[in-house]
Amino acid sequence: MARGEGLDSADRRLLAALAADGRAKLSALAQTTGMCVSTVQNRVRKLEEAGVIAGYRALVDPAAVGRPISAFVEIYAEPDDEDGVPEILEGIEEVTACWSVAGEATHLVKISVADAQALDHVLSRIRAAVRTRTRITMVLRTHFERSAAATTPDQ
Structure with missing residues (x-):
């Protein structure tokens, strides 16, 4: 299956369940999706091989590791x-994501830092490394974030 193509409603239910709990046991996934364990196991393997499931990782609370301030x-x-x-920004630890974007800006970057002084320092490093102007939007509160699988409609 090509990435994202050929996904049926069972695949989408499975992806939503894994997005909610990437450590869920096959038996729990089977119960949640209404499939048998062997079917869940086969589907997960195929989704991994096709690159639909890109990996598993822990979601770490930035504040818990001393980086409570996020900015775009x-x-x-x-x-x-x-x-x-x-490539330049990948070497800056505080940069947690980088996207190429359409519009006036060429890239959108998410950073997580400890405080305003650290934010200023990272912005100076970005400007010096890329030799560009920037525009910053500081996050005041995160109301929610969700995985793409949780928002993918059935087809």
Whole structure:
């Protein structure tokens, strides 16, 4: 199956269950989805092999590890520099995600830091490394985040 193509409603239920609890046992997934354990096991394996399930990881609360402040940074790189931005930013530990975007900005970056001084320091490092202007939006409160699997409609 191509990534995302050929997913039926059972696959989508399974993906939603795994997005909610990536450590769920096969028996719990079977009960949640209404499939037998062997079917769940086969479907999970096929979804992993097809790249639909890209991996499993722990969701770590940034505040619990001393980084309670999150911000989104729009980067406005020069056309000659655009392609190198992700590689440069990957070396900055506080950068937790980087996307190429459409619109005036060329990239959108999420960062997590300890305090305003750390935010200023990271922004200075980004500006120096990419030689660009930035625009910052600081997160005041996260109301929710969800996995794509939880929002994928049945087809």
